Amino acid sequence: MSTQQSADDQLRLGEIIRRQRELGELSMRQVAAMAGISNPYLSQIERGLRAPSEEVLRAIADSLHVSADLLRGEEPAASSTEVIEAIQSDSDLTASQRRSLIEAYEALRQVTIGRRRGRAAR
Numbered sequence: 001m002s003t004q005q006s007a008d009d010q011l012r013l014g015e016i017i018r019r020q021r022e023l024g025e026l027s028m029r030q031v032a033a034m035a036g037i038s039n040p041y042l043s044q045i046e047r048g049l050r051a052p053s054e055e056v057l058r059a060i061a062d063s064l065h066v067s068a069d070l071l072r073g074e075e076p077a078a079s080s081t082e083v084i085e086a087i088q089s090d091s092d093l094t095a096s097q098r099r100s101l102i103e104a105y106e107a108l109r110q111v112t113i114g115r116r117r118g119r120a121a122r
Contacts, residue, residue: 011048013057016071018046020064023112034063080109 021031032042036059044050045060052060054068061068087093087101 006051007048010045010051012073013051013071014046014048016073017042017060017064020066020071021046024064026064031060031063035059080105 021028028042028046029039032039035042035056037056041050042060045052057071058068061071083105084102087098087105090098093101
């Protein structure tokens with residue numbers, strides 16, 4: 001792996017951690033405290049200036065309630081279409097339950113999308 005590739009990977013990892021932290025509506029101080037690391041160290045990780053050890057990465061992931069693989073970008077995110085298809089194909093649910101789940105899922109997505117747009121506008 002080249003030095004440039006490594007720097008790109010660090011920057012990407014930092015961006016993913018920051019996005020997950022923001023989605024969880026957690027401050028940098030909160031995540032750092034939960035992960036048992038300093039606030040400046042987490043800041044450096046998020047800016048791509050430092051690469052966390054595997055142990056620190058797992059602690060950050062646990063604090064964000066996600067997997068370390070997701071932070072590494074190794075878990076593909078399901079598209080909304082895939083989620084809806086999965087709900088629709090679940091034979092253990094009634095038609096009414098499937099409809100309710102899809103409506104709740106779409107409503108939650110809209111709330112999150114609205115929050116992201118609000119943050120981006122600030």
